[in-house]
Amino acid sequence: MISLCILISSRISKMEDKELVKIARWLGITDQQFEILLSIYKLEARGEKTTPRNIEREYLNTYGRVPQRSNLFGQIRQLLGKNLITKERQGLYFVNFDVMYTMLQDRKDRFIEELNEFNRVSERVKDYFKRAALQTTKHRVEYLNHNELYDALAESIKDVDRFYASANFPTIFYTYPLAAGIGRSNYTDMVWRRCFKKGELNVLYLTTLNIDFPFNHAFRVYGDPKKAYKECVIIIDQLWNQIETHDNLDIRYLKEPHGMDVRKTDVHAGLRICRAAKGQKGRGDHREYKKGARRKIQHLSGIEMKCSNCGQGIQKTWSFCPNCGIRLNLRENIEAHPPRGAEYLEERQEYYDLVFKNFKILRSMGDILYGEAEPVRPRLNDFGHINILNLRKFSLSCLSPEHGYTLYKIGKIIGHYLVNAGIRNDPKIGRLIDKLNKPEKPWNIFENKTLQKKCEEFWIKLGIGFIKLDDINREEGKLKYIVKECSSPRIHSTRPPCFMEMGILSGMAEALFGRFWDGIEHRCKSPGDPYSEIEIYLHDRKEEPVMELLTKDESNSILNEVVGLMVDRSEIRSDRIGDFFYIAIDQAMNYLLVALSPGHAILSKHCGKICGERISREAKLRGINDAFNYLRDLFLYSGVGIIRIEERIGRIIIKMDESIYASGVENIHMNLCISLAGFIEGALNEATDQKWEVTETKCIANGHPNCEFQCKLIT
Ligand SMILES: [Zn+2]
Ligand SMILES: [Zn+2]
Ligand SMILES: [Zn+2]
The missing domain is CATH 1.10.10.10 (Winged helix-like DNA-binding domain superfamily/Winged helix DNA-binding domain)
Structure with missing residues (x-):
């Protein structure tokens, strides 16, 4: 009471x-x-x-x-x-x-x-003690690495009768070598046996059926895009057949990707794989998903297309050819439907605006040309070694010669920047250009000596080379330039390789004169001429120039020459111009290469890897410390970035300041230094005889204060 x-x-x-x-x-x-x-x-x-x-x-x-x-x-x-x-x-x-x-x-x-x-509990004290002694902890949180997770999954699927999963692509349709290659053999084997062979396991998949995943897996396992493509064809066939044959297999198409993975095991309820869906995604009418899956599979398998460049079979959804690496719609445009001028202009303007708005270094190009500019990179300054550019160029063309066109296009856009952001930056020169732009006397703009001098001066200041306008042919609409000291001296080729310089000159002419200009390089130092001669010509319709591309083998041996020059730290041009380029050119080129398509991002990393491997081999790097010391030094010397290395448990973190590709870039939500990740990966693989995976986890262009690479050893 x-x-x-x-x-x-x-x-x-x-x-x-x-x-x-x-x-x-x-x-x-x-x-x-x-x-x-x-x-x-x-x-x-x-x-x-x-x-x-x-x-x-x-x-x-x-x-x-x-x-x-x-x-x-x-x-x-x-x-x-x-x-x-x-x-x-x-x-x-x-x-x-x-x-x-x-x-x-x-x-x-x-x-x-x-x-x-x-009263209730105290009567049964002994019971509670007994039960606690028999029972393990109810919920256990375990951190599993990739292989452990899939082995644990295989173990759990052994004696349940239902299995729910959600995935970007159902790995149970992978071939055995591919499943084994990515460390999922036990898991896939278990599902195959119990679901397909014995028919005792019901499997339900929610999946986005994203064909990029099997392609990337296969590319990683085989290292060969052709094989990866074939693998994808087999996988799609398998997917189609198994769905037709097995009633206990239920594949439902999910438009949006799922959220985070949670593996939950409960002795009584069987096994559940839950993926916490983001928001409402993943809910909806199941029949719709089934229909969606069928449509998507038909879409993946039903359409037979060929790459117009090399004849490789391709899928409609792919943005680049897995064999030759060409951007598919681009190549299609070149051969089947030449783009009308308006489309070209639109595309050009789109890249131009985007890069100009977000890349500080391009905006400060004018200050470099007309006086003292505050460098975007206070410690390294805004110049990078010419061979960084060359490694990038020739590793790309040794994978796919067609990339000569890409480099040419990029050169053209750079040519436009050079005029609009560079030369026009001085109001006096800007007024002069406007004054000279008279429809009745269009050629004045090229004949004006002041302007000619400015163009020559800027090529030198930016480190591109010495140019001289040698001849103006009004009747045929042609300009002939003599280029001494271009970007690729001291290398040997059977034909002129300066696609980018050709592009820059054509782009400058378009920006100054208007209409469309394209170019041909008639001779160059690399095939043994005393200087390079580039002719650019005017035309009214947009058409791709006919270029004599380097072959794969030739690009390959040029790449080895560049690697040799790089490792020896040879001086490659005269003191009058030196070996350094204004990095606005690296940045514009890198951005355009990485952003063209998801395929180009993969190729960029792959190209970087090839360069890293060869540099490591040529410099005879042994062991991880040797590799890191060498890279730190090389990156400083060539103006790539300032790196420091931090060891963490199970991984190594490389922090990089003043990235050649991302310094001064606004947050455009992209990691731009993917080719450097490949470069480091290649160098580590070669120096340690182990397999590393290097990914760029932070980037200035993704809103971080510096770039960061994570290096993980793959066992
Ligand atoms: Zn192709
Ligand atoms: Zn040349
Ligand atoms: Zn970066």
Whole structure:
């Protein structure tokens, strides 16, 4: 029995004191709050006014001390909040006994509940101990690496009859060598046996059926795009056949990718693989998903297309040819439907605006040309070694000669920047260009000596080379340039390789003169001529120039020459121009190469890897420390970036400041240094005889303060 007893007396006995303290605790208020409550009641009982001043006095009389005014009001507010007192007319306070009794009754109920529980549990103490001894922990969180996860999955699927999974692509359709290559042989084997052979396991997949995943897996395992393509064809066939044959297999198409993976095992309920869907994704009408899956599979398998460049079979959804690497719609445009001028202009403008808006280094090109510019990279300055550009160019063309066209196009866009962001940056020259742009005398713009001089000067300042406008042929609409010291001296080829310079000159002519310009390189130092001669010609329709491309073998041997020059740190051009290029050119080229298509990003990494391997071999790097020391030094020397290495558990982190590709780039939500990730990966593989996976995890162009690469050893 719990009752409330409040004594009104100036002297409170020890025993009563203890009980009062208990009441305060049961009411859930502090001692001081309880003392205030008591003071209010004492005034009330004597028929005195319960004003704050009187409460304060009463409190002082009883306890011999007084709370601060602000504190007193604070405590009174608390009591009001709990409804233990009410505030009535003229600001007087009264104790509310009804509320106090209710609160104490609640308290009593809780005590009784607890007592019942106590009785129930205490009778079965031994049972609980017994059960606890038999049972392992209910929920266990385990961190599994990739192989462990799939082995654990295989183990769990062994004796259940339903299996739910969601995936970008169902790996159970992979061929055995591919499944084994990515460390999922046990898992795939188990599903095959129980689902396809014995028919005792029901499998339901939610999947985006993204063919890029098997392609990338196969590319990683075989290292050969042709084989990877064939693998994908087999996988799609298999997918189609198995769905037709097995009723216990249910593949449902998911438009949006799923969220995070959670593996949940419950002895009684069987195995469940849950992927926490993002928001509402993954819910909806199941029949729709089934229909969706069929449509998607038909889409993947039904359309037979060929690459117009090399004849390789391709799928409509692919953006690049797995054999020759050409961007499919680009190549199609070149051969089947030449793009109309408007499309070309639109594309050109789109890249132009995007890069100009987001790349600080391109915007400061004008300052470089017309005076002292604050460098975007305070420590390395804004120039990079010419051979970094050459490694990039020739590794690309040794994978696919067709990339000569890509480099040419990129050169053209750079030519436009050179005029619009560079030469025009001086208002005086800008006005001169506008004045010379007269429809009745269009050739004045090329004949003007001041402008000619500016163009020559800028080529030197940016480190591209020495140019001289040698001849203007108005009748045929042609300009002939002599180029001394282009970007690829001291290498040997059977035909002129300066596609980018050709593009830059054509792009500049388009920006100055208007209409369409394209070029031909007639001779060059690399095939043994004393200088390079580039002719550019005017035409009204947009058409791709006919270029004599380097063969794969030739690009391959040029790449080896560049690697040799790089490792020897040979000087390759005269002192008048030096071996360094303004990195705006590297940045524009890198961005356009990485952003062209997802396939180009993969190719960029692959090209970087080839270069890293060869550099490592040529420099005879041994072991991981040797490799890191060499890379640190090489990156500094060639202006690629400033790296420092941090070892963590199970991985190595490389932090890089002042990236050649990303310095001064706004947050465009891209990792731009993917080719350097490949470069490091190749160098590590070669130096350690192990397999590494290097990924760029942070990038300036992705909003981070510096770039970061994660290096993981693949066992
Ligand atoms: Zn092809
Ligand atoms: Zn050349
Ligand atoms: Zn980066």
